[in-house]
Amino acid sequence: MNVQFKHYQLKMAHPFGISRSVHTVQPTFIVALSQDGKTGYGEATQNRYYGVTPENLEAGLKALQSAIEAYPFTTPEDFYDNFLYPRLKDFRFLMAAIDEAANDLYGKLQGKPLWKLWGYQTDNLPLSTYTIALDSLQVMGEKLMEKPWPIYKIKLGTDDDLTIIKYLRNLTDKPFRVDANTAWTAEQTIKNALVLKDLNVEFIEQPMPYDSYDDMTKIKSRLALPVIADESARTEKDVKRCVEAFDGINVKLVKAGGLTPARRMLEAARELGLKTMIGCMTESSIGISAAAQLLPLCDYADLDGALLLKKDIANGVKIENGRIYLPKTGGTGAYLL
Secondary structure, X not given: OEEEEEEEEEEEEEEEEEOOEEEEEEEEEEXXXXXXXXXXXXXXXXXXXXXXXXXXXXXXXXXHXXXXXXXXXXXXXXXXXXXXXXXXXXXXXXXXXXXXXXXXXXXXXXXXXXXXXXXXXOOOOOOEOEEEOOOOHHHHHHHHHHOOOOOEEEEOOOOOHHHHHHHHHOOXXXXXXXXXXXXXXXXXXXXXXXXXXXXXXXXXXXXXXXXXXXXXXXXXXXXXXXXXXXXXXXXXXXXXXXXXXXXXXXXXXXXXOOHHHHHHHHHHHHHOOOEEXXXXXXXXXXXXXXXXXXXXXXXXXXXXXXXXXXXXXXXXXXXXXXXXXXXXXXXXXXXXX
8 A cells, every 4th residue: 555644734714612622724734545436535634632733643644655655455344453443553644545445445346335345334424513612602503594494412521501591492493412512510410401391402412521331320320411421431441331321322433443443333333232423523535434434324514624624635425414424436445525
């Protein structure tokens, strides 16, 4: 395989705020693996919360470039298990970008989309939410009205979270899903869930800190709404830990380490009776198209990352009014513009 990479600065259509940060530009890192005239793409975004920067992504890839190019690539699973994981298990964002590219390359070499190679059906894919990021009430309301959508994901994590939902509820009757991004206490989670249920909120995503498995387990039976793990569901080993503490998990490729482990996480979660969700960062259609291959394993989807950009850098999956259309071309179907 030939290895190439490129940095991009993805400009957001609007400032994107969550409980711990706000950004207007999202740096992202694209990895390209080529073989026999085909090129597969993968993506990893900068994320200070997880200690990921453009600089350490580039340095990590350069350190492995010659070894990757010398590896006798056969299947993504072999490449992940015998090459990527032993070397990058502690740097999952980079591992994800390389694994996504390897999967995309493999699908393009086979001439089939990944979901078809995996034997999945695409008849009943979940709709994707559209995210309303934290801002002033007026701006959040304007964002919601600007984008009519069947399901909204509302970012929370302030002292006025219930006020936000009540305000937005006056603007639409569409279902909400809320994401506190670890900002609530156990007491807040219990109280907020009770109010949010009456405001047509379907579930709460990651209300408490990522390592609060014990506290979540203690309060889960007292919650009026289901809870979905995000930061608490980073890797394969976290899935079993979530069974008693959460009702489901939100898997993101960069946290999991790529398509290969993310697929295993979702399959394990389904076997354990957990609800499943595929999520994303604010990334381009490279990362979104990779994640979308796993939609047949999911009850919920949050794949609006590229829709939040001022301008995408790639083509791939299409999302219209929440409905996700998977490309029928090989791999993930994603190409750089």
